[in-house]
Amino acid sequence: MSAFRRFLHWGPITALSIIKCITLTTLYMNSMWWPPNQSFGGFAHQAFFLLLSTLATFNYVMATLTGPGLLPKNWQPKVPEDTQFLQYCKECEGYKAPRSHHCRKCGRCVKKMDHHCPWINHCVGWANHAYFTYFLLFSILGSLQGTVVLCCAFYRGIYRFYYLTHGLEHLASVHFNITSIIMCILGMGLAIGVVIGLSMLLFIQLKTIVKNQTGIEIWIVEKALYRRYINIAKDDFVYPYDLGWRLNLRQVFNDDCQKQGDGIEWPVLEGCDQYTLTREQLAQKQEKRARTRTFKCIAPVSGRWLPIFSQGWRVCTAAPCTDEPRIRLLPEDVIKVTRFRKHWLFGERVLSDLELADNKQKRRKGHIRGWFPRRCAVELTEMTATGTGQDSDAAGEAAPPSTRINGRDVKNGKTLNGHGKQQRRERESGKKYM
Ligand SMILES: [Zn+2]
Numbered sequence: 001m002s003a004f005r006r007f008l009h010w011g012p013i014t015a016l017s018i019i020k021c022i023t024l025t026t027l028y029m030n031s032m033w034w035p036p037n038q039s040f041g042g043f044a045h046q047a048f049f050l051l052l053s054t055l056a057t058f059n060y061v062m063a064t065l066t067g068p069g070l071l072p073k074n075w076q077p078k079v080p081e082d083t084q085f086l087q088y089c090k091e092c093e094g095y096k097a098p099r100s101h102h103c104r105k106c107g108r109c110v111k112k113m114d115h116h117c118p119w120i121n122h123c124v125g126w127a128n129h130a131y132f133t134y135f136l137l138f139s140i141l142g143s144l145q146g147t148v149v150l151c152c153a154f155y156r157g158i159y160r161f162y163y164l165t166h167g168l169e170h171l172a173s174v175h176f177n178i179t180s181i182i183m184c185i186l187g188m189g190l191a192i193g194v195v196i197g198l199s200m201l202l203f204i205q206l207k208t209i210v211k212n213q214t215g216i217e218i219w220i221v222e223k224a225l226y227r228r229y230i231n232i233a234k235d236d237f238v239y240p241y242d243l244g245w246r247l248n249l250r251q252v253f254n255d256d257c258q259k260q261g262d263g264i265e266w267p268v269l270e271g272c273d274q275y276t277l278t279r280e281q282l283a284q285k286q287e288k289r290a291r292t293r294t295f296k297c298i299a300p301v302s303g304r305w306l307p308i309f310s311q312g313w314r315v316c317t318a319a320p321c322t323d324e325p326r327i328r329l330l331p332e333d334v335i336k337v338t339r340f341r342k343h344w345l346f347g348e349r350v351l352s353d354l355e356l357a358d359n360k361q362k363r364r365k366g367h368i369r370g371w372f373p374r375r376c377a378v379e380l381t382e383m384t385a386t387g388t389g390q391d392s393d394a395a396g397e398a399a400p401p402s403t404r405i406n407g408r409d410v411k412n413g414k415t416l417n418g419h420g421k422q423q424r425r426e427r428e429s430g431k432k433y434m
Protein backbone atom coordinates (compact mmCIF):
# COMPACT_ATOMS: atom_id res chain seq x y z
CA MET A 1 0.00 0.00 0.00
CA SER A 2 1.37 3.41 -0.93
CA ALA A 3 2.15 5.88 1.82
CA PHE A 4 -0.61 8.22 0.68
CA ARG A 5 -3.26 5.49 0.60
CA ARG A 6 -2.39 4.54 4.19
CA PHE A 7 -3.98 7.83 5.24
CA LEU A 8 -7.15 7.24 3.19
CA HIS A 9 -8.81 5.15 5.85
CA TRP A 10 -11.26 5.99 8.60
CA GLY A 11 -8.55 5.54 11.30
CA PRO A 12 -5.99 8.16 10.17
CA ILE A 13 -8.74 10.52 8.92
CA THR A 14 -10.48 10.40 12.31
CA ALA A 15 -7.24 10.62 14.30
CA LEU A 16 -5.90 13.59 12.33
CA SER A 17 -9.29 15.33 12.45
CA ILE A 18 -9.38 14.94 16.24
CA ILE A 19 -5.82 16.29 16.61
CA LYS A 20 -6.60 19.27 14.35
CA CYS A 21 -9.97 19.96 16.00
CA ILE A 22 -8.42 20.08 19.49
CA THR A 23 -5.47 22.18 18.26
CA LEU A 24 -7.53 24.79 16.38
CA THR A 25 -10.19 25.11 19.10
CA THR A 26 -7.54 25.47 21.79
CA LEU A 27 -5.64 28.10 19.78
CA TYR A 28 -8.81 30.07 19.15
CA MET A 29 -9.98 29.96 22.77
CA ASN A 30 -6.49 30.64 24.08
CA SER A 31 -6.25 33.76 21.94
CA MET A 32 -9.08 35.20 24.05
CA TRP A 33 -8.29 33.60 27.40
CA TRP A 34 -4.52 34.27 27.53
CA PRO A 35 -3.66 36.28 24.38
CA PRO A 36 -0.12 35.43 23.20
CA ASN A 37 0.44 38.92 21.80
CA GLN A 38 -0.07 40.69 25.14
CA SER A 39 2.41 39.06 27.49
CA PHE A 40 5.48 36.87 27.37
CA GLY A 41 3.70 34.27 29.53
CA GLY A 42 0.86 34.10 27.02
CA PHE A 43 3.31 33.77 24.14
CA ALA A 44 5.34 31.02 25.84
CA HIS A 45 2.17 29.18 26.80
CA GLN A 46 0.85 29.20 23.24
CA ALA A 47 4.27 28.29 21.79
CA PHE A 48 4.51 25.31 24.16
CA PHE A 49 1.07 24.10 23.08
CA LEU A 50 1.98 24.46 19.41
CA LEU A 51 5.19 22.51 20.03
CA LEU A 52 3.29 19.63 21.65
CA SER A 53 0.72 19.60 18.86
CA THR A 54 3.43 19.61 16.17
CA LEU A 55 5.39 16.83 17.89
CA ALA A 56 2.23 14.73 18.23
CA THR A 57 1.40 15.18 14.53
CA PHE A 58 5.00 14.56 13.44
CA ASN A 59 5.31 11.32 15.42
CA TYR A 60 1.89 10.22 14.24
CA VAL A 61 2.79 10.74 10.57
CA MET A 62 6.19 9.06 11.08
CA ALA A 63 4.61 6.06 12.85
CA THR A 64 2.26 5.61 9.88
CA LEU A 65 4.85 6.22 7.15
CA THR A 66 7.66 4.23 8.74
CA GLY A 67 5.45 1.27 9.49
CA PRO A 68 6.43 -1.56 11.80
CA GLY A 69 9.04 -3.14 9.51
CA LEU A 70 7.71 -5.91 7.29
CA LEU A 71 9.50 -9.22 7.01
CA PRO A 72 10.47 -9.80 3.35
CA LYS A 73 8.25 -12.31 1.54
CA ASN A 74 9.74 -15.82 1.20
CA TRP A 75 12.05 -15.06 4.13
CA GLN A 76 14.40 -17.88 5.16
CA PRO A 77 16.91 -17.99 8.03
CA LYS A 78 20.60 -17.78 7.08
CA VAL A 79 21.23 -21.33 8.25
CA PRO A 80 18.76 -23.63 6.43
CA GLU A 81 18.65 -26.09 9.38
CA ASP A 82 17.17 -23.36 11.56
CA THR A 83 13.88 -23.63 9.70
CA GLN A 84 13.01 -26.53 12.02
CA PHE A 85 12.61 -23.99 14.86
CA LEU A 86 10.39 -21.61 12.91
CA GLN A 87 6.76 -21.43 11.88
CA TYR A 88 5.92 -21.19 8.22
CA CYS A 89 3.60 -18.46 6.95
CA LYS A 90 1.46 -19.70 4.08
CA GLU A 91 0.36 -16.19 3.11
CA CYS A 92 3.89 -14.78 2.83
CA GLU A 93 5.28 -18.11 1.63
CA GLY A 94 8.22 -17.81 3.96
CA TYR A 95 9.31 -18.55 7.50
CA LYS A 96 8.37 -16.28 10.37
CA ALA A 97 11.49 -14.76 11.94
CA PRO A 98 11.70 -14.79 15.75
CA ARG A 99 9.24 -12.24 17.22
CA SER A 100 7.54 -11.80 13.81
CA HIS A 101 3.85 -12.48 13.38
CA HIS A 102 1.51 -12.39 10.45
CA CYS A 103 -0.95 -9.50 10.51
CA ARG A 104 -4.22 -10.33 8.78
CA LYS A 105 -5.04 -6.68 8.17
CA CYS A 106 -1.63 -5.76 6.69
CA GLY A 107 -1.48 -9.12 4.91
CA ARG A 108 2.21 -9.51 5.78
CA CYS A 109 4.51 -10.81 8.49
CA VAL A 110 5.52 -7.96 10.78
CA LYS A 111 8.79 -7.72 12.71
CA LYS A 112 8.33 -7.68 16.51
CA MET A 113 4.61 -7.17 16.00
CA ASP A 114 2.86 -5.61 18.97
CA HIS A 115 -0.61 -4.96 17.60
CA HIS A 116 -2.40 -3.66 14.53
CA CYS A 117 -3.52 -0.12 15.23
CA PRO A 118 -6.50 1.05 13.15
CA TRP A 119 -5.72 4.70 14.05
CA ILE A 120 -2.45 4.60 12.13
CA ASN A 121 -3.84 1.98 9.72
CA HIS A 122 -0.68 -0.04 10.22
CA CYS A 123 0.90 -2.33 12.74
CA VAL A 124 2.97 -1.14 15.69
CA GLY A 125 6.22 -3.08 15.73
CA TRP A 126 9.99 -2.99 15.56
CA ALA A 127 10.50 0.09 13.36
CA ASN A 128 7.77 2.44 14.60
CA HIS A 129 7.47 1.56 18.28
CA ALA A 130 9.28 4.72 19.41
CA TYR A 131 7.34 7.03 17.08
CA PHE A 132 4.06 5.50 18.21
CA THR A 133 4.91 5.85 21.91
CA TYR A 134 6.07 9.47 21.46
CA PHE A 135 2.86 10.18 19.55
CA LEU A 136 0.84 8.91 22.54
CA LEU A 137 2.93 10.92 25.01
CA PHE A 138 2.75 14.25 23.14
CA SER A 139 -0.93 13.81 22.33
CA ILE A 140 -1.72 13.27 26.01
CA LEU A 141 0.35 16.29 27.12
CA GLY A 142 -1.10 18.51 24.38
CA SER A 143 -4.65 17.42 25.12
CA LEU A 144 -4.10 17.94 28.83
CA GLN A 145 -3.02 21.53 28.16
CA GLY A 146 -5.92 21.89 25.73
CA THR A 147 -8.37 20.65 28.37
CA VAL A 148 -7.15 23.25 30.88
CA VAL A 149 -7.35 26.07 28.32
CA LEU A 150 -10.79 25.07 27.05
CA CYS A 151 -12.29 24.57 30.53
CA CYS A 152 -10.95 27.93 31.77
CA ALA A 153 -12.06 29.73 28.60
CA PHE A 154 -15.49 28.11 28.83
CA TYR A 155 -15.87 29.21 32.44
CA ARG A 156 -14.87 32.77 31.60
CA GLY A 157 -17.10 32.79 28.54
CA ILE A 158 -20.28 31.78 30.33
CA TYR A 159 -19.61 34.27 33.19
CA ARG A 160 -18.87 37.12 30.77
CA PHE A 161 -22.11 38.94 31.57
CA TYR A 162 -21.45 38.62 35.32
CA TYR A 163 -17.92 40.05 34.94
CA LEU A 164 -19.21 42.98 32.87
CA THR A 165 -21.90 43.87 35.40
CA HIS A 166 -19.64 43.55 38.46
CA GLY A 167 -16.76 45.78 37.36
CA LEU A 168 -14.49 42.90 36.34
CA GLU A 169 -14.10 43.88 32.67
CA HIS A 170 -10.51 42.61 32.52
CA LEU A 171 -11.84 39.07 33.05
CA ALA A 172 -14.54 39.33 30.38
CA SER A 173 -12.12 38.57 27.56
CA VAL A 174 -13.85 35.42 26.27
CA HIS A 175 -16.98 35.95 24.24
CA PHE A 176 -18.99 33.21 22.64
CA ASN A 177 -21.22 32.96 19.64
CA ILE A 178 -23.19 29.85 18.80
CA THR A 179 -20.38 28.32 16.68
CA SER A 180 -17.59 28.99 19.15
CA ILE A 181 -19.53 27.62 22.14
CA ILE A 182 -20.28 24.39 20.23
CA MET A 183 -16.61 24.15 19.17
CA CYS A 184 -15.45 24.74 22.73
CA ILE A 185 -17.71 22.03 24.18
CA LEU A 186 -16.77 19.60 21.41
CA GLY A 187 -13.06 20.38 21.87
CA MET A 188 -13.30 19.82 25.63
CA GLY A 189 -15.01 16.45 25.13
CA LEU A 190 -12.43 15.33 22.57
CA ALA A 191 -9.46 16.52 24.64
CA ILE A 192 -10.70 14.75 27.80
CA GLY A 193 -11.43 11.61 25.77
CA VAL A 194 -7.93 11.66 24.26
CA VAL A 195 -6.29 12.10 27.69
CA ILE A 196 -8.19 9.16 29.20
CA GLY A 197 -8.04 6.81 26.20
CA LEU A 198 -4.42 7.40 25.22
CA SER A 199 -3.18 7.36 28.84
CA MET A 200 -4.38 3.78 29.13
CA LEU A 201 -2.74 2.93 25.83
CA LEU A 202 0.51 4.64 26.84
CA PHE A 203 0.56 2.72 30.12
CA ILE A 204 0.21 -0.56 28.21
CA GLN A 205 2.92 0.48 25.72
CA LEU A 206 5.36 1.46 28.45
CA LYS A 207 4.78 -1.87 30.21
CA THR A 208 5.44 -3.62 26.90
CA ILE A 209 8.68 -1.70 26.36
CA VAL A 210 9.99 -1.96 29.94
CA LYS A 211 9.46 -5.73 29.93
CA ASN A 212 10.46 -6.07 26.26
CA GLN A 213 7.38 -8.21 25.80
CA THR A 214 4.87 -7.34 23.10
CA GLY A 215 1.13 -7.87 23.46
CA ILE A 216 1.43 -11.14 21.53
CA GLU A 217 4.44 -12.32 23.55
CA ILE A 218 2.61 -11.71 26.84
CA TRP A 219 0.06 -14.22 25.57
CA ILE A 220 2.75 -16.74 24.53
CA VAL A 221 4.52 -16.47 27.90
CA GLU A 222 1.25 -16.91 29.76
CA LYS A 223 0.58 -20.11 27.83
CA ALA A 224 4.19 -21.27 28.35
CA LEU A 225 3.85 -20.88 32.11
CA TYR A 226 0.48 -22.59 32.11
CA ARG A 227 1.89 -25.58 30.18
CA ARG A 228 4.47 -26.00 32.92
CA TYR A 229 1.90 -25.45 35.63
CA ILE A 230 -0.20 -28.37 34.42
CA ASN A 231 2.96 -30.33 33.61
CA ILE A 232 2.56 -30.65 29.87
CA ALA A 233 6.08 -29.32 29.38
CA LYS A 234 8.79 -30.45 31.79
CA ASP A 235 11.63 -28.07 30.91
CA ASP A 236 12.07 -24.63 32.45
CA PHE A 237 10.98 -21.67 30.40
CA VAL A 238 12.93 -18.42 30.41
CA TYR A 239 11.63 -15.50 28.40
CA PRO A 240 14.78 -14.62 26.42
CA TYR A 241 14.33 -10.93 25.58
CA ASP A 242 13.92 -9.31 29.02
CA LEU A 243 17.40 -7.84 29.57
CA GLY A 244 16.40 -5.54 32.43
CA TRP A 245 14.43 -2.32 32.15
CA ARG A 246 17.35 -0.06 31.20
CA LEU A 247 18.50 -2.16 28.26
CA ASN A 248 14.91 -2.86 27.28
CA LEU A 249 14.11 0.86 27.14
CA ARG A 250 17.25 1.51 25.13
CA GLN A 251 16.13 -0.97 22.49
CA VAL A 252 13.19 1.29 21.64
CA PHE A 253 14.23 4.78 22.75
CA ASN A 254 17.70 5.84 21.76
CA ASP A 255 19.38 9.11 20.88
CA ASP A 256 18.09 9.40 17.34
CA CYS A 257 14.75 7.61 17.84
CA GLN A 258 15.89 5.00 15.32
CA LYS A 259 15.18 1.32 15.26
CA GLN A 260 18.03 -0.92 16.37
CA GLY A 261 19.38 -3.98 14.64
CA ASP A 262 17.54 -5.62 11.78
CA GLY A 263 14.38 -6.63 13.66
CA ILE A 264 15.22 -10.28 13.07
CA GLU A 265 18.12 -11.03 15.41
CA TRP A 266 17.64 -9.90 18.99
CA PRO A 267 19.93 -9.75 22.00
CA VAL A 268 18.96 -12.57 24.38
CA LEU A 269 19.70 -13.60 27.95
CA GLU A 270 22.52 -15.96 28.73
CA GLY A 271 21.53 -19.58 28.32
CA CYS A 272 18.94 -18.66 25.67
CA ASP A 273 19.35 -18.50 21.92
CA GLN A 274 17.55 -16.88 18.99
CA TYR A 275 15.02 -19.71 18.88
CA THR A 276 14.15 -20.12 22.57
CA LEU A 277 10.77 -18.49 22.10
CA THR A 278 10.01 -19.94 18.67
CA ARG A 279 10.59 -23.49 19.96
CA GLU A 280 8.03 -22.80 22.67
CA GLN A 281 5.64 -21.40 20.06
CA LEU A 282 6.00 -24.54 17.95
CA ALA A 283 5.29 -26.75 20.96
CA GLN A 284 2.19 -24.66 21.76
CA LYS A 285 1.05 -24.92 18.16
CA GLN A 286 1.43 -28.68 18.17
CA GLU A 287 -0.61 -28.88 21.33
CA LYS A 288 -3.26 -26.64 19.83
CA ARG A 289 -3.56 -29.00 16.88
CA ALA A 290 -4.10 -31.90 19.28
CA ARG A 291 -6.77 -29.87 21.07
CA THR A 292 -8.66 -29.00 17.91
CA ARG A 293 -12.21 -30.32 17.77
CA THR A 294 -14.52 -30.42 14.80
CA PHE A 295 -17.94 -28.80 14.89
CA LYS A 296 -20.75 -28.68 12.37
CA CYS A 297 -22.95 -25.64 11.96
CA ILE A 298 -26.65 -26.33 12.55
CA ALA A 299 -28.09 -22.81 12.35
CA PRO A 300 -27.02 -19.79 10.29
CA VAL A 301 -24.58 -17.40 11.98
CA SER A 302 -24.74 -13.75 10.92
CA GLY A 303 -21.14 -12.89 11.82
CA ARG A 304 -22.38 -9.86 13.79
CA TRP A 305 -20.51 -8.73 16.88
CA LEU A 306 -23.62 -8.62 19.04
CA PRO A 307 -26.26 -10.88 17.47
CA ILE A 308 -28.95 -9.82 19.94
CA PHE A 309 -31.92 -10.66 17.70
CA SER A 310 -30.74 -14.03 16.44
CA GLN A 311 -28.98 -15.28 19.59
CA GLY A 312 -30.47 -13.38 22.52
CA TRP A 313 -28.91 -11.33 25.28
CA ARG A 314 -27.23 -14.21 27.12
CA VAL A 315 -24.94 -14.90 24.15
CA CYS A 316 -24.33 -11.18 23.63
CA THR A 317 -23.37 -10.44 27.23
CA ALA A 318 -20.87 -13.33 27.12
CA ALA A 319 -19.32 -12.14 23.83
CA PRO A 320 -15.51 -12.37 23.90
CA CYS A 321 -13.83 -9.03 24.63
CA THR A 322 -11.37 -9.11 21.76
CA ASP A 323 -11.15 -7.51 18.35
CA GLU A 324 -10.74 -10.90 16.71
CA PRO A 325 -13.18 -11.38 13.84
CA ARG A 326 -16.58 -13.05 14.00
CA ILE A 327 -17.35 -15.53 11.25
CA ARG A 328 -20.44 -16.00 9.15
CA LEU A 329 -21.63 -19.58 8.88
CA LEU A 330 -24.27 -21.57 7.03
CA PRO A 331 -25.78 -24.85 8.15
CA GLU A 332 -23.57 -27.86 7.29
CA ASP A 333 -20.37 -25.78 7.46
CA VAL A 334 -17.58 -27.62 9.24
CA ILE A 335 -15.43 -25.68 11.68
CA LYS A 336 -12.15 -26.66 13.35
CA VAL A 337 -12.50 -25.21 16.84
CA THR A 338 -9.45 -24.37 18.93
CA ARG A 339 -10.82 -22.15 21.70
CA PHE A 340 -13.85 -22.78 23.81
CA ARG A 341 -16.04 -20.52 25.90
CA LYS A 342 -19.39 -21.22 27.42
CA HIS A 343 -21.35 -19.38 24.76
CA TRP A 344 -18.75 -18.80 22.05
CA LEU A 345 -16.27 -20.88 20.08
CA PHE A 346 -13.24 -19.82 18.07
CA GLY A 347 -12.33 -21.77 14.99
CA GLU A 348 -11.59 -21.93 11.32
CA ARG A 349 -14.20 -22.80 8.72
CA VAL A 350 -13.13 -25.66 6.53
CA LEU A 351 -13.33 -24.52 2.92
CA SER A 352 -15.52 -26.67 0.70
CA ASP A 353 -14.09 -28.42 -2.38
CA LEU A 354 -15.93 -25.90 -4.55
CA GLU A 355 -14.33 -22.95 -2.78
CA LEU A 356 -10.90 -24.54 -3.00
CA ALA A 357 -11.25 -25.59 -6.62
CA ASP A 358 -12.14 -22.20 -8.00
CA ASN A 359 -9.03 -20.55 -6.69
CA LYS A 360 -10.65 -17.99 -4.40
CA GLN A 361 -13.26 -16.86 -6.95
CA LYS A 362 -16.13 -18.82 -5.45
CA ARG A 363 -14.88 -18.30 -1.91
CA ARG A 364 -17.51 -16.87 0.40
CA LYS A 365 -16.93 -13.34 1.62
CA GLY A 366 -15.81 -12.63 5.16
CA HIS A 367 -13.33 -14.16 7.54
CA ILE A 368 -12.78 -17.89 7.68
CA ARG A 369 -11.32 -17.81 11.18
CA GLY A 370 -13.06 -16.22 14.13
CA TRP A 371 -15.63 -16.45 16.91
CA PHE A 372 -19.19 -17.69 16.55
CA PRO A 373 -22.01 -18.53 19.01
CA ARG A 374 -21.65 -22.03 20.44
CA ARG A 375 -25.35 -22.85 20.18
CA CYS A 376 -25.23 -22.68 16.37
CA ALA A 377 -22.93 -25.70 16.09
CA VAL A 378 -22.63 -29.22 17.41
CA GLU A 379 -19.49 -31.22 17.86
CA LEU A 380 -18.69 -34.07 15.53
CA THR A 381 -16.92 -36.80 17.46
CA GLU A 382 -15.30 -39.38 15.30
CA MET A 383 -15.57 -42.88 16.74
CA THR A 384 -12.78 -45.29 16.02
CA ALA A 385 -13.25 -49.05 15.69
CA THR A 386 -12.64 -49.46 19.42
CA GLY A 387 -15.07 -46.70 20.17
CA THR A 388 -12.46 -44.28 21.48
CA GLY A 389 -13.57 -40.67 21.56
CA GLN A 390 -10.93 -38.91 19.53
CA ASP A 391 -9.74 -35.40 19.01
CA SER A 392 -9.15 -35.29 15.35
CA ASP A 393 -8.04 -33.02 12.58
CA ALA A 394 -9.69 -35.28 10.09
CA ALA A 395 -13.19 -35.73 11.41
CA GLY A 396 -15.73 -36.63 8.81
CA GLU A 397 -13.44 -38.89 6.84
CA ALA A 398 -14.17 -42.22 8.49
CA ALA A 399 -17.03 -43.59 10.56
CA PRO A 400 -20.27 -41.63 10.78
CA PRO A 401 -19.84 -38.97 13.38
CA SER A 402 -21.72 -38.84 16.60
CA THR A 403 -23.15 -35.54 17.67
CA ARG A 404 -22.48 -33.81 20.91
CA ILE A 405 -24.82 -31.11 22.13
CA ASN A 406 -23.93 -28.85 25.02
CA GLY A 407 -20.94 -31.01 25.90
CA ARG A 408 -22.88 -34.31 25.91
CA ASP A 409 -22.39 -37.02 23.37
CA VAL A 410 -25.82 -38.03 22.13
CA LYS A 411 -25.01 -40.75 19.61
CA ASN A 412 -26.81 -43.94 20.64
CA GLY A 413 -27.09 -42.45 24.08
CA LYS A 414 -23.41 -43.25 24.72
CA THR A 415 -21.13 -40.84 26.45
CA LEU A 416 -17.42 -40.45 25.84
CA ASN A 417 -15.13 -42.99 27.41
CA GLY A 418 -12.65 -42.28 30.21
CA HIS A 419 -10.01 -40.93 27.88
CA GLY A 420 -12.42 -38.38 26.47
CA LYS A 421 -13.61 -37.37 29.92
CA GLN A 422 -10.05 -36.86 31.11
CA GLN A 423 -9.37 -34.65 28.11
CA ARG A 424 -12.52 -32.70 28.77
CA ARG A 425 -11.48 -32.15 32.39
CA GLU A 426 -8.10 -30.88 31.23
CA ARG A 427 -9.76 -28.57 28.74
CA GLU A 428 -12.12 -27.20 31.33
CA SER A 429 -9.35 -26.63 33.86
CA GLY A 430 -7.39 -24.82 31.18
CA LYS A 431 -10.35 -22.95 29.72
CA LYS A 432 -9.25 -19.51 30.73
CA TYR A 433 -5.86 -19.95 29.12
CA MET A 434 -7.16 -20.98 25.73
ZN1 LIG B 1 2.94 -13.74 6.80
Ligand SMILES: [Zn+2]
Nearest residue numbers: 103106116123
Ligand atom coordinates in the same frame (compact mmCIF):
# COMPACT_ATOMS: atom_id res chain seq x y z
ZN1 LIG C 1 -1.16 -4.87 10.68
